[in-house]
Amino acid sequence: MRSPILAALAAFILLVPVLAQAHHGWRWTTGGNIELTGVIREAKLGNPHGVLTVEADGESWTVEVGQPWRNARAGLKDGDLAPGVEIRAIGEPSADAEARRMKVERLFLGDREYVLYPERD
Incomplete structure (x- = not known):
């Protein structure tokens, strides 16, 4: 009984960083750039x-936008x-x-230009 629980826990621990990277990384983007001009309605x-x-x-x-x-x-x-x-x-x-x-x-x-990700140029 202990072995399946430990295996499930290990799988979860390994999966968390992958899910975090998928959300906070660039994988969800197209890889190409667009330009968007508008007015900020809300900022968090x-x-x-x-x-x-x-x-x-x-x-x-x-x-x-970027981290603080x-x-x-x-x-x-x-x-x-x-x-x-x-x-x-x-x-992107x-x-x-x-x-x-x-x-x-x-x-x-x-x-005024602000470059958040110079490594992406």
């Missing part, structure tokens, strides 16, 4: 990464990503086109 910044709701062309998009340290390294300050701010984002969209979700590699606030 923090770990594991920031999430913006952006209204663009009458559609609501979920836009993932990554946003700070790019030069973003508290309040930069706030409701009412216009944003132009370049990044979800492979599921209906999801209207993207992971930002770089973004623009006005004329």
